[in-house]
Amino acid sequence: MKIWGRASSVNVQKVLWALDELAISYERVDAGGKYGVVDMDVFARMNPMRRVPVLEEDGFVLWESHAILRYLGSSPSASQTLVPDDAKARAIMDQWMEFTTSTLQPAFIGVFWQLVRTPEAQRSAETVARTRAEYEAGLAILEKKLSESAFLAGDTFGMADIAAGSLMHRTLDLGLLPSSMRAVKRWAETLAGREGYARHIATSYEELRAL
Ligand SMILES: N[C@@H](CCC(=O)N[C@@H](CS)C(=O)NCC(=O)O)C(=O)O
Numbered sequence: 001m002k003i004w005g006r007a008s009s010v011n012v013q014k015v016l017w018a019l020d021e022l023a024i025s026y027e028r029v030d031a032g033g034k035y036g037v038v039d040m041d042v043f044a045r046m047n048p049m050r051r052v053p054v055l056e057e058d059g060f061v062l063w064e065s066h067a068i069l070r071y072l073g074s075s076p077s078a079s080q081t082l083v084p085d086d087a088k089a090r091a092i093m094d095q096w097m098e099f100t101t102s103t104l105q106p107a108f109i110g111v112f113w114q115l116v117r118t119p120e121a122q123r124s125a126e127t128v129a130r131t132r133a134e135y136e137a138g139l140a141i142l143e144k145k146l147s148e149s150a151f152l153a154g155d156t157f158g159m160a161d162i163a164a165g166s167l168m169h170r171t172l173d174l175g176l177l178p179s180s181m182r183a184v185k186r187w188a189e190t191l192a193g194r195e196g197y198a199r200h201i202a203t204s205y206e207e208l209r210a211l
Contacts, residue, residue, distance in 0.1 A: 001026040004043070005052030006033045008207050010105075011065040012053040013200045014166035018072050018159065020196030021082060034207065066097050066163055073159050082159045089153065096152040096160035099141070100167075107135040108167045108176075115174055119210045132176065139171075139181055146183035150190070157194075165191040169202045 003019070003026050005012035012032075019026050031037035032052040039050065047054045047063040055062045055071070062068050073083030084090045110131035114123055142164065145152060152160040168188040171177050177184055191197050 002056040003028045004031045004054040006030050006035055008033065008205060009052050010166050014065055014162050015053045015068050016200040017166065017196040018069050018162050020199060022072055024072065066101055069159050069163060093153040093158055093160045097163045100164045104138040104164055105167060107138045111135045111176060112170060116208055117210050135176060136178060139177060139184055143181040143184050146187045161191060166201055170205060
C-alpha cells in the first residue's frame with residue numbers, strides 16, 4: 001500500500017495514525033506543499049482535486065482522508081476493528097467524522113491559517129478573534145459529547161477519535177482549547193498516549209509557518 005502525502009499534513013497524519021493502529025504496513029511518498037508532485041498530471045489522474053492524502057493499492061486509488069479511514073477500518077488486513085459492525089454504532093462514528101469534515105476542521109483551519117500560515121504583519125486581530133471563536137464553538141460540541149462518554153462514538157476508541165483527534169496536538173500547542181473544556185483535554189491526553197498519535201500527530205509543524 002502506498003500513501004501519497006507530506007507528513008506535515010493533518011489529513012495525511014490521520015491516515016498514518018490509523019495505519020499504525022491497524023498494524024498495516026505501507027510506503028509513504030512525499031507530495032504536496034514544498035514537495036510539489038500534486039501539480040503533475042500523473043498525480044491529477046489519481047486525484048483530480050490535487051490534494052493529499054491519496055491511497056494507492058494494486059491499482060485501487062482512493063482520496064479524501066475520511067473515505068480512506070473508513071476503507072482502512074474495514075479492510076481484511078486490519079488487525080483490530082476501529083469501525084463497528086453494528087449499523088447504528090457505525091452511523092454514530094460517521095456522524096462525528098462528518099462533523100469533523102464539515103464543521104470542526106474548517107474552523108480549525110481558519111484559525112491555524114491566521115496564527116501559523118499568515119505572516120504576522122498580515123494578520124488581523126479581528127480575524128484571529130473571529131476564527132478562534134468559530135473553532136471554540138466547534139470544540140464546545142466535542143466538550144458536551146466527551147463529558148458524557150470517554151470517546152466520540154461511545155466507550156471505545158474508534159475512527160471518529162482519529163479523525164477529530166488529529167487536530168488536538170496543534171490545538172493544545174497553540175493554546176486554542178479554552179481551560180474550561182476539561183473533557184476535551186482529558187480525551188486529548190488519552191489519545192496522546194497512543195503510539196500512532198505520538199508518532200504521527202504530535203510532530204512539529206514548523207515547516208508550515210509563514211515567515
Ligand atoms: N477533504 C480532503 C482535504 C485534503 C487537503 O486539503 N489536503 C491538503 C493538505 S492538509 C493539501 O493537499 N494541500 C495542498 C498541498 O499540500 O500541496 C481530505 O480530507 O483528504
